[in-house]
Amino acid sequence: MSTHNLRSRILLAAVLAATLGACASSPSSSSYGSSPAPAVNRCYECGTVERIEVLEVTGQSSGGGAVLGGIVGGVLGNQVGKGDGKKAATVAGVVGGAVAGNAIEKRTVKHDYRITVRMDDGRRVTVTQPTISSNLREGSVVRIDNGRAVLMR
Incomplete structure (x- = not known):
């Protein structure tokens, strides 16, 4: 094999290696057009109210x-x-x-509220409590805290 032919092959191999190396580089957070993935905040106790039932409880x-x-x-x-x-x-x-x-x-008759909540992780939780916030409605986002549905927003 001639020296010129050997040099050509080495040069071609170097160009191919550089080209493939550029393709295989990992994306950086500052690359054009990309944005960092948002942090996912999971709340195990959070969900959306599906149903509110008023229960009459006799004394x-x-x-x-x-x-x-x-x-x-x-x-x-x-x-x-x-x-x-x-x-x-x-x-x-x-x-x-x-x-x-x-x-x-x-x-004496009092009223309790049975609240069914679809939790963010797919579970369905039902709580019964003696009072609710005047703003709590079906579709409200709540957090279950000590067996009570607490309005989040």
Whole structure:
């Protein structure tokens, strides 16, 4: 092989290596037309409200109504009569007040809210809470915090 032929081959190999090297270079963040990928903020507790249901919860007898009713009834009964009549009125007031207080407690109705949320990761979570923000609606973005749906924006 001649020296000239050998030089030509070496030169051709160098040009090919440089060309292929330029094609194989990794893109830099400052290259034309590219922008850095945005950071993805994932929120495991975040989602969108799909449904809000209002639940009526009837009162349950905790005994508080009966105790309070008995006290009020006893005080009012004690204001009536004299002697044994006063004692009988006080007892009747305690008993009547306790019965009335218990009945009132059982008749109370409160509202709870059952909120169904489609979480960002695809899960569906349902929470029940006694109050909600006046701005919370279906489609609102929320974060589940201690078993409550908290409005994000």
